[in-house]
Amino acid sequence: MNQVVVDIADLAVSNDADANLVTFSLGSCIGVTIWDPQAHVGGLLHFMLPEASLSPEKAKASPAMFCDTGVPLLFKSAYQLGAAKERLVVRVAGGAQLLDEKGIFNIGKRNYLALRKIFWKNNVLIASEDVGGNVSRTLKLNVSSGEVMLKTREGEVAL
Amino acid sequence: MTAATVDRIVQKISALPRLPMTSMRLMQLLSNPDSSVRDVVEVIRFDPVVTAELLKICNSASIGLMRKIESVTDAARLLGTNRIFQLVMAAHTRTMLGSSQDGYGIPAGALWKHSVAVALAVERLARSLAREQVGQAFTAGLLHDIGKIILNTSVGADYAKIAELVKQGGVSFCEAEKSILGFTHAEIGARVGERWELPEAIVRAIRYHHEPEFCEPHDAIVDLTHIADIVCLQIGVGGGDDAMYYRIDGAAMERQGLKLSTLETVGAEVIVELKSIEKAFH
Known part of the structure; x- marks a missing residue:
């Protein structure tokens, strides 16, 4: 298998049947996988912050850092490989948080809300998700089968 | 926690290699407001391993300097002593902190x-x-x-x-x-x-x-x-x-x-x- 590692604030799309797209150590960041079962095109985004308005300059240099610039780029990049929006299977993981009783630093929750908002506006449905909690997650998409595996300390399960 | 475990931990602390002398000297210099760029250069210049590593890092594309750096003095002038210190410290801790820590799942x-x-x-x-x-x-x-x-x-x-x-x-x-x-x-x-x-x-x-x-x-x-x-x-x-x-x-x-x-x-x-x-x- 050809493993493509997607770093924080990065994304990858592929139509290589031998490729696995993987991203490690999702904390408050969110991993989004998309997959077209007909075109056999897959994509994975690992974004870290909700809105590009925090730093338009950074969003320009690395759009995958933010939800509102990364998600459109992920979808557009997959379309370029022949994927179609209506066929895409979307799965989501991450948005965890540290022990924070007072909710001072709730980026995970804000990331997830930003994602829901952009999906709602664009009529995108989430097929499955595993978000929140105090858990670090690894996410892997098999481009050929569309299978998405979610790994935590507890083990590995299909998402 | 048993006495044997405490002993093992104390032994491990003693066995851990110290930070190289160059790092320690740089740390002292940078916490002293009276030290100069020249002092920093002098410490690094006489450590051939650090000098070689530093020049290699400074000349890598990602640092983004337009011309080739050939001496520690050049590096200090172009990147500043603080950045040099960071690169040296990062290099010196890379082996120690780079191995996997399976107990923590790292x-x-x-x-x-x-x-x-x-x-x-x-x-x-x-x-x-x-x-x-x-x-x-x-x-x-x-x-x-x-x-x-x-x-x-x-x-x-x-x-x-x-x-x-x-x-x-x-x-x-x-x-x-x-x-x-x-x-x-x-x-x-x-x-x-x-x-x-x-x-x-x-x-x-x-x-x-x-x-x-x-x-x-x-x-x-x-x-x-x-x-x-x-x-x-x-x-x-x-x-x-x-x-x-x-x-x-x-x-x-x-x-x-x-x-x-x-x-x-x-x-x-x-x-x-x-x-x-x-x-x-x-």
Whole structure:
């Protein structure tokens, strides 16, 4: 298998049947996988912050850092490989948080809300998700089968 | 915690190689406001290994200098002594912090990456708040988790007990370490710092980085190391299975007058800078 590692604030799309797209150590960041079962095109985004308005300059240099610039780029990049929006299977993981009783630093929750908002506006449905909690997650998409595996300390399960 | 385990931990601390002399000398120079660029250059120039490594890093594409650097003097002039110090320190800790820490579920390379990210974040926070001792802030960040490499085996052996305690809720990973092992990776890290004769401010930051409220009087470098660590753990930079089980001390943020948006900006900047440093080392 050809493993493509997607770093924080990065994304990858592929139509290589031998490729696995993987991203490690999702904390408050969110991993989004998309997959077209007909075109056999897959994509994975690992974004870290909700809105590009925090730093338009950074969003320009690395759009995958933010939800509102990364998600459109992920979808557009997959379309370029022949994927179609209506066929895409979307799965989501991450948005965890540290022990924070007072909710001072709730980026995970804000990331997830930003994602829901952009999906709602664009009529995108989430097929499955595993978000929140105090858990670090690894996410892997098999481009050929569309299978998405979610790994935590507890083990590995299909998402 | 048995006496044999305590002995083993003490032995491990003694066996840990010290930081190279060049790092120690640079640390002293940078905490002394009277030292000059020339002093820094003189320390590095006579260490051929560091000089070679430094020139290699400076000439890597990711550092983005337009011309080839051929001497330490050139490097210091173009990058500044502070940046040189950071690169030397990052290089010197790479082997020690680079191995996997299976007890914590930290893969190879990840603890070094996390440590460099925290170092960059503390330094940025210290600079943005116009705090003094920016060089110490960087070192505190770089070494804050040094205790994990000592406690790794003990944590691995008792991971089930620690995890159970953590999962019951309300207990942080650090508190669980204390409860099951008798001490935390922060306390053990501070012991390492003392043995290495690091400046007191750095030892303090290592000791209290998860519990800044216990540091009396409160201390800016301690608070900022805590906050920087939280930012990097939260984002998921190089963390292990323990990453999300630490507690955020909101009072430290208030004491330093830091807003959430500042932390997010620092997080974004650090990710960009970290990628360039990682490339330089490859």
